[in-house]
Amino acid sequence: MALGPALWLGPLLLASLGGSSAPASLLRRLGEHIRRFQESSVLGLSLGPGVAARPREGWLEQPLDPFNASDRRSFLQRYWISDQHWASRDGPVFLHLGGEGSLGPGSVMRGHPAALAPALGALVIGLEHRFYGLSIPAGGLDMAQLRFLSSRHALADVVSARLALSRLHNVSSSSRWVCFGGSYAGSLAAWARLKFPHLLFAAVASSAPVRAVLDFSAYNEVVSRSLTNTAIGGSPECRAAVSTAFAEVERRLRAGEEARTALRAELGACSSLGRAEDREELLGALQALVGGAVQYDGQAGAPLSVRQLCGLLLEGRRNGSRPVPYHGLRRAVQVVMHSMGQRCLSFSRAETLAQLRVTEPQVSGVGDRQWLYQTCTEFGFYVTCEDPTCPFSKLPALPSQLELCEQVFGLSTWSTVQAVAQTNSYYGGQTPVATQVLFVNGDMDPWHVLSVTQDLGPSVSALLIPNASHCLDMAPERPSDTPSLRLGRQSILQQLQTWLKMAKKSLVSGGV
Ligand SMILES: *[C@@H]1O[C@H](CO)[C@@H](O)[C@H](O)[C@H]1NC(C)=O
Ligand SMILES: *[C@@H]1O[C@H](CO)[C@@H](O)[C@H](O)[C@H]1NC(C)=O
Ligand SMILES: *[C@@H]1O[C@H](CO)[C@@H](O)[C@H](O)[C@H]1NC(C)=O
Ligand SMILES: *[C@@H]1O[C@H](CO)[C@@H](O)[C@H](O)[C@H]1NC(C)=O
Numbered sequence: 001m002a003l004g005p006a007l008w009l010g011p012l013l014l015a016s017l018g019g020s021s022a023p024a025s026l027l028r029r030l031g032e033h034i035r036r037f038q039e040s041s042v043l044g045l046s047l048g049p050g051v052a053a054r055p056r057e058g059w060l061e062q063p064l065d066p067f068n069a070s071d072r073r074s075f076l077q078r079y080w081i082s083d084q085h086w087a088s089r090d091g092p093v094f095l096h097l098g099g100e101g102s103l104g105p106g107s108v109m110r111g112h113p114a115a116l117a118p119a120l121g122a123l124v125i126g127l128e129h130r131f132y133g134l135s136i137p138a139g140g141l142d143m144a145q146l147r148f149l150s151s152r153h154a155l156a157d158v159v160s161a162r163l164a165l166s167r168l169h170n171v172s173s174s175s176r177w178v179c180f181g182g183s184y185a186g187s188l189a190a191w192a193r194l195k196f197p198h199l200l201f202a203a204v205a206s207s208a209p210v211r212a213v214l215d216f217s218a219y220n221e222v223v224s225r226s227l228t229n230t231a232i233g234g235s236p237e238c239r240a241a242v243s244t245a246f247a248e249v250e251r252r253l254r255a256g257e258e259a260r261t262a263l264r265a266e267l268g269a270c271s272s273l274g275r276a277e278d279r280e281e282l283l284g285a286l287q288a289l290v291g292g293a294v295q296y297d298g299q300a301g302a303p304l305s306v307r308q309l310c311g312l313l314l315e316g317r318r319n320g321s322r323p324v325p326y327h328g329l330r331r332a333v334q335v336v337m338h339s340m341g342q343r344c345l346s347f348s349r350a351e352t353l354a355q356l357r358v359t360e361p362q363v364s365g366v367g368d369r370q371w372l373y374q375t376c377t378e379f380g381f382y383v384t385c386e387d388p389t390c391p392f393s394k395l396p397a398l399p400s401q402l403e404l405c406e407q408v409f410g411l412s413t414w415s416t417v418q419a420v421a422q423t424n425s426y427y428g429g430q431t432p433v434a435t436q437v438l439f440v441n442g443d444m445d446p447w448h449v450l451s452v453t454q455d456l457g458p459s460v461s462a463l464l465i466p467n468a469s470h471c472l473d474m475a476p477e478r479p480s481d482t483p484s485l486r487l488g489r490q491s492i493l494q495q496l497q498t499w500l501k502m503a504k505k506s507l508v509s510g511g512v
Contacts, residue, residue: 027295030303056081066153086117095125097180113204122178123171145359181205186209204440206441209451214398227290232297232298232305275349278347279395298472300476304332312332473485
């Protein structure tokens, strides 16, 4: 089953974010930037003395279509494995599921589940999601192939990987497998336990948006609220300043050619603002920048925290001069572009479309095309700002976001509406009827509103960590971690210990 790496994917390894002017979703790019930052600091650490060997990389041959036994095509799925803390063959196995991006060795080295492994003597395995990273089937990303990309396919991979890896690594049949994941992968972890409880013993689902939603306007409601949270450096003045800055950008966009040319120069924009569709994309990019500051607040590698953003927007307040929030927003754009290594802020709709249409995996290495496909065919999750309290521009509106599904994949809005409803009926939305799932969220994170934040009975528990951002519980520990975050991580460990102890007891007394 273990095969060599797929050599034809070599060019993907070289694709890097630095200098790329890819306009597609700034928010996704921010997430990727942070992930890579944390990964490289983990790898740097592993070179130091006294640190155990790097985890091993392995490949599994998986059926391309797990639901059609007569289809013999297969693809190679990448995994990472670390047995550094594995105490015995019947110790637990922590299966860290990858989501909508590549999965590196950091997935089994630091942050949870790796951080929980020593206490429980666990084997740690990271499984990259099909169609992302290096686990892209030969043949690329055209529509005929993308038919095999969905959360249901991913869950089928989890099941066959669990069986294959047990054999490959001689894991005892009495070992308990616990799924972990963050964000979409957190949903997968919960759903893996929900659908395959006989194979997967429990799940820890971090920041998991288990309810699909077409119009995700609640995202910006949380962003708006978080911008006022003084615990993370926000304030009502800061939110008001964001509003003012956006109103000013919109005013300049409407004020004619000359004002737009000036705006372009001031924001360090890559291209002209002549087209209405590009102006809408620009507003979307600026929103993602502010949303990103909230979503990734306090995380290593995040270019801009809420405190820093608010500091820029309200600069001058302390010495008595009147702050100009628009200038602060300009500075914020510069800070983010600089730290992501980008020359300019790009937002051309035509370029976005052209990139999303590329079906060779080399170019769309970050997975934008694949994730867009999953939003169109399963989840929606389109962030909008039509609520009166939303501090941003009302643009881009839902229809123009949905239009991408049509323009890139030929998928109608009607089909996306249906798909979102189907996803919720298939998995149960925010009330999945599962057992032994722990949902972990941060209340600053815009995604927590689509997750489970209250216990759903004795064995589906919810942990809502105050003042924490997206997937913060999974990040490597830092001296600056708040007491509530430390406490949250402690509770995760205790919950797992409780479940594993119960299982051992029932094993001894002859139960299952
Ligand atoms: C199953 O796979 C076979 C062989 O590739 C193919 O001929 C058939 O159309 C597939 N069935 C479905 C329902 O996709
Ligand atoms: C698997 O573990 C069992 C029990 O410890 C041992 O007897 C067996 O030799 C192992 N098999 C392999 C292939 O390592
Ligand atoms: C979280 O935020 C609240 C409200 O802003 C604040 O009162 C509290 O002290 C913060 N808690 C921690 C642990 O940072
Ligand atoms: C106050 O600070 C701003 C920004 O740092 C600066 O531009 C301005 O000149 C200062 N005003 C006074 C009165 O010191």
